Structure formats: structure tokens, C-alpha cells
Amino acid sequence: MTVPSVVIIGAGVVGAALADELSARGWTDVTVVDQGDVPATGGSSSHAPGLVFQINGSKTMTEMARYTVEKFVELDSFHQVGGLEVATTPKRLAELHRRHGWATAWGIETHLLTPEECAARHSLLDAGKVLGGLHIPTDGLAKAVKAVDAQLTRARERGVRVLARHEVLDVRTEGGRVAAVVTDQGEIPADIVVCCAGIWGPRVARMVGMNLPLTPLAHQLAWTGQVPGLAGQTVECSRPILRHQDADLYFRERFDTLGIGYYGHRPMPISADDILSVDEAEVMPSVLTFTPDDFAEAWSETQELLPSTRSAKVEEGINGLFSFTTDHLPLMGESPDVKGFWVAEAVWVTHSAGVGRAMAEWLVDGHCTTFDLHECDVNRFEPHQVAPDYVLARGCQNYVEVYDIIHPLQPMREPRPLRTSPFHPRQQELSAAFLEASGWERPQWYAANAPLLSGRDIPTPGDWAARYWSPIVGAEAQATREGVAMYDMTALKRLEVSGPGAVAFLQRLTTGDVDKSIGSVTYCLLLDHDGGIRSDVTVARLGAQEFQVGANGNLDLDWMERHRPADVFVRDITAGTCCVGVWGPKARDLVQPLTDIDLTALRYFRGARGYIGNVPVTMLRLSYVGELGWEIYTTSDMGLKLWDTLWEAGRDHGVIAAGRGAFTSLRLEKGYRSFGTDMTFEHDPYEAGLGFAVKLDKGDFIGREALLARKESVTRRLTCLLTDEVVMGKEPVYDGERPVGYVTSAAYGYTIGKGVAYAWLPASLADPGQAVQIGYFDRRVDAVVAEEPLFDPAMTRLRG
Numbered sequence: 001m002t003v004p005s006v007v008i009i010g011a012g013v014v015g016a017a018l019a020d021e022l023s024a025r026g027w028t029d030v031t032v033v034d035q036g037d038v039p040a041t042g043g044s045s046s047h048a049p050g051l052v053f054q055i056n057g058s059k060t061m062t063e064m065a066r067y068t069v070e071k072f073v074e075l076d077s078f079h080q081v082g083g084l085e086v087a088t089t090p091k092r093l094a095e096l097h098r099r100h101g102w103a104t105a106w107g108i109e110t111h112l113l114t115p116e117e118c119a120a121r122h123s124l125l126d127a128g129k130v131l132g133g134l135h136i137p138t139d140g141l142a143k144a145v146k147a148v149d150a151q152l153t154r155a156r157e158r159g160v161r162v163l164a165r166h167e168v169l170d171v172r173t174e175g176g177r178v179a180a181v182v183t184d185q186g187e188i189p190a191d192i193v194v195c196c197a198g199i200w201g202p203r204v205a206r207m208v209g210m211n212l213p214l215t216p217l218a219h220q221l222a223w224t225g226q227v228p229g230l231a232g233q234t235v236e237c238s239r240p241i242l243r244h245q246d247a248d249l250y251f252r253e254r255f256d257t258l259g260i261g262y263y264g265h266r267p268m269p270i271s272a273d274d275i276l277s278v279d280e281a282e283v284m285p286s287v288l289t290f291t292p293d294d295f296a297e298a299w300s301e302t303q304e305l306l307p308s309t310r311s312a313k314v315e316e317g318i319n320g321l322f323s324f325t326t327d328h329l330p331l332m333g334e335s336p337d338v339k340g341f342w343v344a345e346a347v348w349v350t351h352s353a354g355v356g357r358a359m360a361e362w363l364v365d366g367h368c369t370t371f372d373l374h375e376c377d378v379n380r381f382e383p384h385q386v387a388p389d390y391v392l393a394r395g396c397q398n399y400v401e402v403y404d405i406i407h408p409l410q411p412m413r414e415p416r417p418l419r420t421s422p423f424h425p426r427q428q429e430l431s432a433a434f435l436e437a438s439g440w441e442r443p444q445w446y447a448a449n450a451p452l453l454s455g456r457d458i459p460t461p462g463d464w465a466a467r468y469w470s471p472i473v474g475a476e477a478q479a480t481r482e483g484v485a486m487y488d489m490t491a492l493k494r495l496e497v498s499g500p501g502a503v504a505f506l507q508r509l510t511t512g513d514v515d516k517s518i519g520s521v522t523y524c525l526l527l528d529h530d531g532g533i534r535s536d537v538t539v540a541r542l543g544a545q546e547f548q549v550g551a552n553g554n555l556d557l558d559w560m561e562r563h564r565p566a567d568v569f570v571r572d573i574t575a576g577t578c579c580v581g582v583w584g585p586k587a588r589d590l591v592q593p594l595t596d597i598d599l600t601a602l603r604y605f606r607g608a609r610g611y612i613g614n615v616p617v618t619m620l621r622l623s624y625v626g627e628l629g630w631e632i633y634t635t636s637d638m639g640l641k642l643w644d645t646l647w648e649a650g651r652d653h654g655v656i657a658a659g660r661g662a663f664t665s666l667r668l669e670k671g672y673r674s675f676g677t678d679m680t681f682e683h684d685p686y687e688a689g690l691g692f693a694v695k696l697d698k699g700d701f702i703g704r705e706a707l708l709a710r711k712e713s714v715t716r717r718l719t720c721l722l723t724d725e726v727v728m729g730k731e732p733v734y735d736g737e738r739p740v741g742y743v744t745s746a747a748y749g750y751t752i753g754k755g756v757a758y759a760w761l762p763a764s765l766a767d768p769g770q771a772v773q774i775g776y777f778d779r780r781v782d783a784v785v786a787e788e789p790l791f792d793p794a795m796t797r798l799r800g
Helices: 013-024 059-074 090-106 115-121 144-157 198-208 292-305 307-311 349-365 388-400 424-429 447-453 471-482 502-509 554-563 587-594 636-653 660-670 704-710
Strands: 006-009 030-033 083-087 111-113 132-136 140-142 161-163 168-174 177-183 186-189 192-195 214-224 241-244 249-254 257-262 287-289 314-325 331-334 341-345 432-437 440-446 485-488 493-498 521-527 533-543 546-551 569-572 577-583 607-612 615-620 629-635 656-658 716-723 732-735 738-749 754-762 771-776 779-785
Touching (some): 006 013, 013 030, 059 140, 090 738, 111 115, 144 349, 168 198, 198 314, 214 292, 424 636, 440 447, 440 660, 447 656, 485 636, 521 704, 533 554, 533 607, 546 554, 554 569, 629 636, 660 738, 738 771
Antiparallel strands (some): 214 257, 241 249, 287 314, 493 546, 738 754
16 A cells, blocks of 8 residues: 655644654654644644643543543653542532543543542642632643654654654645745645644634634733742642633643633634734743733632732733634544645643544544544534634634533524524524524424423423423424424435436445435435444435435535545535424325325325425425424525425414424434434444444445444343433443443424433343442432333324
């Protein structure tokens, strides 16, 4: 195999990690270029305070942080003094219990501490100010510049070139792929270019016409003079790194002084184009002048929590630039337009070595096997999410919310609204409570349905689960099972696949057999080459060479575009269409008088084109709520007319509009999986209970060979649990005192009268009747493995 020539732009912690990981895998034709000196290049890595707190609500980010810690310890670039997060409010204390649950679920050792135990771990703390804490023994201080030096040294020993003081002026392309990196000292030929430029990333990406949704923002870091409680300390740090998230603060020692980081000040964004060069900057390009007024509240809060600082002074400080994205997650992957141009951006020291490994696996093997990267792929965004104004607004808001307690359903505040379905005016008239999905305003429930509560006993969940919830959710779910309901499904992505090669293309790309008669609908999976699930989709054959694919997001579109041959056309039709789901035992009574389609003859998983009143529609007999009904599609201009036609006719049948809260409850009762939550790139179909969607005998398809091996070695399973209490997802599952898995989706089942949770468990614990417990904040919730589906296992309601 010919090894490609690689140029890595940026010699910070990410570029250094990638050079080390690539060269360790035998790719040594690698050149690392940076405009600054090496190893202190002047980017964010050069001034980063180095605190590594591993716990994250994202399993992937936690695993990347854990790998970074392990590697930095091996490189002697890490002070493993532990981490301590303290709570000064009851809400924060509850959040620490939730974070303890995440850590347990993802395999990180943590300990919940009393105020006295917190003070024993960190003697500067006033125990009277805190309610408790969370201790993470393996956290600590990364020495970023030392880690850069160590990784680049290993890479050099394997043959990698490192070129300091080489400013990148352009990335030259030929025929839609990279050809060379142009620097102020000459041109470097390249088959692959990886942008690890950090705060300069947007500027470099624009050289190939790529909009990188990244905003550099200034973050305050101050240093005190001598703190009496640290006087005489001869080691750099001996106490745990400390977070006081209620006040947006973190702390680290530096011998007898204290470093204080602060996220509570106003957002201070800067354009990548306005960052000074290495030679122009007074200190370094990533360091801006400290603004003391912005730090005043931080210093006051510090003195309250750490009394020993009251006799110290703030003696120096910086406003240091770091990268923020629209969703707090890194940007990794290949440009959709220029082959060979890759990015590894918006990566902090905490995750840097993990990202380096992930990128190396992706480049060398064609996919990443160590980490699930669906949250990190740079191609995950919808077009509006890379608009400059959106990127700036979301970056600033995410800065403000770095240490906030964020509920799983909490929508972004601004900018809204961005995308509204044609049904939106009617939903407003019904007093819909809107959350947000990919920019769409999507109803969670409708206040107009409050009268449905009469005569119903809808249990109220605990405080956390009751946020962004109403008992109307339960009433809507029950009413769907009893009569008929209309659901706005417009936010789900729709792709049109057409052309002479469409059949062969979809046969190659999916696990299902889609070469069936016109009108057929097939549920199938998209797999990566290692057999991992990239998505689940429905494929409706609407013509000899025309298909409509119900997809999960922009990554599905990107995957198809990367694999389609010249005789296939893939088009995102989401914005120009809309969809209403009409479901329930009275659905046929409502819809049949309105349409020329014989709905009795239209069997389950079949589709047809026709009319509802004056509205041309495509109707697919699918139901993710487990009831008779159809997904009904039309063009956006006819959407409001479609809604009004159905609604007017539905009055005689007691039709209601129902929201996403009811939808989630009903889908879980039916056992339907949700990609990105219940299964991701790391899972295969047999583990996820989706083996029925794999047709191994249809011929070759991407991932087939890998599945043949994985099919016989299932060690974990996505498992249905019943509980007496509602949980929310990402909680640890215990077998006795042993953590054995974690929850994915959860909701209350208003038909069955039980809490429902899906969880990944060892296959040995996935048999019905097995008792386990779920760790929910500071309690254990009893759960039992149940046979699935919980509702209508004979499928009589769906097929009726």
C-alpha cells in the first residue's frame, strides 16, 4: 500500500498528537507546519491552564479525555493530583450526583464527598461554604507544551518533519482535491492536509472554501501572588484541581500562588482574521490584554470560597483565546467538497490525545474503531448552523453556559425561531409548547389539550423529569391510543435518491433489500465498514428510479454523497416538503373519505401517491407510535392546506394534535430505536436488536463482511427495562454494587403504566425477569428486564 503524504497545519496539542499517532501506525511521510516556534507555538496550547476534568455528558468526550490522561501520564506530562468539583447550592449538589452517574456509566472512578471531606482534600476550602463535592482521582494538570514536545519528539524519531516559523498562506487544490500547502517558505506537496490550527482554523478552512463553525473567545485566567495557605510549597501542585461551577470558576496551584479561571464574564469573541501574528503579538497571539473589571466578581467569589486568598492579590492575568463551537463539541472529519482536506478543530487539551488517536485511525483505517464520532463529525450541521451570525451567537451562548446545569431537553434560547413547518400557525393557535430540533420549532405538547386531563390519572415525575414536561403529554399519548392524533414530523430529514444507478447504490449502501416493487417501504441500516451502525433509515420506492429516504440528519446526506456514483442523484428535500403523521385506531375513519387512495389495500410498510382533498400527497403506512396510520407528505406550499383539511375532517372523530413528548413515550412502549441515543457508530445491528433489518443473502453491502464476524460474538445488548420511576437517560445501571451498563432513552409509558428505559447491558443480564438498579441522582431505582415490545407484540393494531 502506498502511504500518502500528509501535511498537518498546527503544532499544538492536537497536531502533535496526530503526528505521533500517525507515525506510530507507519505513516511517516508527515510534515507538521506552524507559524510559531515549537513547542510553544503561540496558540491556545501555549497558554492553556492545563486542567483536565474528564467527566462529560458525552460518552465519547469522556473516553477521549481518559485516553489523553493515560497518554500524558506515560509521557510524564501530567500531574495526577485529582479533581474536585464542589457544590454551594442544592441544585449543584444534585448535578454532582448526576455527574457521578455519568462517570460511573462511562467507567471513570469518582467519589461523592461531604463538606468536611472536601476540605480535607483541599485545605484552602471553607467547608462551611460547600454542601458537598465530587472527587475524580485520575484528573489533574496537563503540561501542554511538554506534551507537545514529547509527542513531536517521538514523531521526529519515526521520520516526521516539523517545520517551525512556516506561515501557511494557502492550500492549493487540483481537480477537487488537495495538492499542496503553500507557506511563506515554499510549497509542500500533500495528498492529505489536516487543519489543526485551533483559533486560526476558520481562516485556514476558508482557503478551500470551507465554513468552519468555530468562534475564538477570550477567557480570563488570573494569577495571585503568594497565598498564605500555600506558603512554603515546593511542588507545583499537591491539591486537586478545583471547580466552583456555581460561580463559573476553576482553580489550580502554581507552587505558592493560585491560578483562577473564570467563565462568568461577558463573552469576548474575536474573528480569526483579527488575531495578531506571532511577531506582532506582545506576548503570544492567543493572549489578549487582561480586563480587570470583568474579573471583579470572580475575585470576590474566590475570597468567599477560599479564605486564605483574602490576604493575597491578583498580580497578573490574561484574556486567553480558546475555540468554541455551536454545540460544545469538536469539529473532526473531511471537507464535503475538497477531498483530502481534513479538520481536527475546537479541541481542548483535555481531549487532545484522544482526538489525535481518533483522527489517525480514521485516516489510516478509513473509520475510527476506538471512539464513536457521530457527535464530532464536522459534517453534522444543517446549512443554517454554519451561517456566520448563527456560529457567533451560539459560540457566545455556549461560553456563557460552560458551567451551567443543562437539562437534556433544554432548547437553545437564541437565535429562535429559525425553521417553522407550514403547520406552525395552527400549532400556535393550539398553544403548543415548542422545543427545538435541528433549528425546527417542534411542539412538545399542546396546552389546548388540557381538557383531555379530565378523568385521567397522569402520574407526575420527579423534579428533574418534570422539567419541559406537562401532564398533557400523558393525556396526548393515551388519546392517540384511543382515537386519532396528528403529529408534526417535518423536522425529520428527507432525501430523494434517483437516477439509473439508484437501486444498485441503495443496495450497496443499506442492509435491507430495497429492490422491490414500486410502493414498497423498507426499514434498513447504514453501516460503516466495521459493521457499526451509522444510521437507521426508511427507504420508500416511489418509482423505478426514484426513492425517498427518511434519514436522521446531515451525516446521512454526507455519507450518501461520498459514496454515490455519477449516475445517482441525492437531494435534500426536507425544506421543500412537510410531513404529518396521522395515527390511532380511528386514523382510517378520518383519512379514507378524503383520499382517492384505497387505504385498506395499502398494507403496512407500503406507500402510494394520491390526493387528500386538493393536496397532492405521498402516503407511507409507517408508524413509530405503534398505531394504525400514515406518514403523509406534501410540498411546503400545500402544508397548511393539508393540516386544515385533516383537522376539519377530524373534528367528527375527536382528532387532537399531539407533541413529541407523547411520541417518545409511545415509541418506547413499542420498542422502536432512536439513532444517536439508543445506538451509535460503536454498536452493531445484532447488539441493538435490529438483526431483522440485515439481509445477508441479498448480496454485498458496506459492512457485510464485518457483520459476519460480529454476528457470532454479541456480548452486550440494548435491553428494555421497566421501572416505577421515570429516569432521563445516561444513568448507570447496576447489578448489585457493580456498574454494568447505562441508560439510553427513557420515558413514562402511559399505556402500560410503568416507566420505560432502554439500556446497554451485558448479554448475560439481558434476559427477561433479570433485576437491576438504575443510579438516579443520589438514589437507586429498581428495574427489571422486560420482553419487548411492551405494547401490541402481535402487531394487530399496526396491521389492522
